[in-house]
Amino acid sequence: YRAKTGRIGHAVYDAALDSAQMLRLSMIGELRTAISGGQLRLHYQPVLSAQTGRPRHVEALVRWQHPEHGLVPPDRFIPLAEQSQLIGSLTLWVVNEAVRQSRAWALDGVGVGRIAVNLSAHCSQDSRADEAIRRRLVQHRDVLTVEITESALASEETRATLRELTAAGVSCAIDDFGTGYASLAHLRELPADQLKIDRTFVQHLDTQPRDEAIVRSVVDLARALDMGVVAEGVETLATADRLRDMGVGLAQGYLWSRPLPGDELAVWWVRQAGGVRPG
Ligand code: C2E
Numbered sequence: 001y002r003a004k005t006g007r008i009g010h011a012v013y014d015a016a017l018d019s020a021q022m023l024r025l026s027m028i029g030e031l032r033t034a035i036s037g038g039q040l041r042l043h044y045q046p047v048l049s050a051q052t053g054r055p056r057h058v059e060a061l062v063r064w065q066h067p068e069h070g071l072v073p074p075d076r077f078i079p080l081a082e083q084s085q086l087i088g089s090l091t092l093w094v095v096n097e098a099v100r101q102s103r104a105w106a107l108d109g110v111g112v113g114r115i116a117v118n119l120s121a122h123c124s125q126d127s128r129a130d131e132a133i134r135r136r137l138v139q140h141r142d143v144l145t146v147e148i149t150e151s152a153l154a155s156e157e158t159r160a161t162l163r164e165l166t167a168a169g170v171s172c173a174i175d176d177f178g179t180g181y182a183s184l185a186h187l188r189e190l191p192a193d194q195l196k197i198d199r200t201f202v203q204h205l206d207t208q209p210r211d212e213a214i215v216r217s218v219v220d221l222a223r224a225l226d227m228g229v230v231a232e233g234v235e236t237l238a239t240a241d242r243l244r245d246m247g248v249g250l251a252q253g254y255l256w257s258r259p260l261p262g263d264e265l266a267v268w269w270v271r272q273a274g275g276v277r278p279g
């Protein structure tokens with residue numbers, strides 16, 4: 001009798017203790033179903049010349065079309081995917097879907113430029129998916145580029161992946177630059193060809209002299225290292241004007257467009273490309 005009570009008591013205790021963990025496990029299960037069951041979507045945000053406003057390429061941003069919760073943003077499930085080994089199959093899906101979309105746009109005669117996909121630091125937990133991702137990226141380097149966050153590059157494994165990709169001719173951008181404490185030594189040896197300045201530095205550029213100083217020095221640094229600069233999170237014309245005057249090459253933000261489904265992006269692109277002077 002005592003032993004039985006103990007067991008029941010133990011089970012109740014476990015359930016209470018681990019309810020957060022149970023929720024997490026059920027979310028992981030749901031996410032696995034989402035990946036294999038067609039619930040993920042890619043939206044595309046245009047990246048434009050900061051000098052002319054002409055669209056140059058797009059960034060693919062994943063969303064989860066959840067049957068009950070609607071469209072779930074990536075910040076709510078990418079961390080879970082990274083912690084649960086699902087990030088490999090998620091990223092492989094993203095890469096394949098981007099290739100499919102690129103073909104679809106080409107067939108429609110819409111000259112949307114290359115598609116940048118975001119890579120996580122944690123892909124390498126699943127070496128088979130990882131290998132497949134790298135192979136696809138190299139195979140489609142004419143239509144795909146990659147973005148890796150500065151903080152992910154703290155890991156030597158991620159830096160090795162970046163070196164391997166760029167050696168095979170894949171273009172690489174360092175994402176969220178300025179937030180990840182990357183050492184300048186890393187930066188010097190990394191073969192990336194673009195720095196994306198984090199939007200926290202860009203958003204209030206027109207009113208914050210310190211932000212302007214930071215953006216200016218990233219532009220100088222990039223120029224010295226022979227890299228391009230992308231400013232993300234541009235929301236106002238005033239900011240866009242400042243970026244242009246500072247000599248920033250590319251920009252992206254709600255001012256021009258939010259991330260859009262593939263068909264809507266194509267409509268936006270045709271209209272925008274027709275409405276600005278070439279450059
Ligand atoms: P990120 O790669 O830095 O992407 C830029 C984020 O800034 C996107 O958020 C975009 O919608 C948002 N953004 C763009 N312009 C503006 C603006 O003017 N104002 C504001 N407030 N926000 C702007 P999103 O789509 O929610 O993605 C968040 C992050 O999730 C991404 O940041 C990226 O780190 C991650 N992510 C998205 N898709 C993927 C993916 O396929 N794989 C991986 N590993 N991570 C992804």
Ligand code: MG
Nearest residue numbers: 059118147175
């Ligand atoms: Mg990005």
Ligand code: MG
Nearest residue numbers: 175176196232
């Ligand atoms: Mg970013």
Ligand code: MG
Nearest residue numbers: 149175176198
């Ligand atoms: Mg970000």
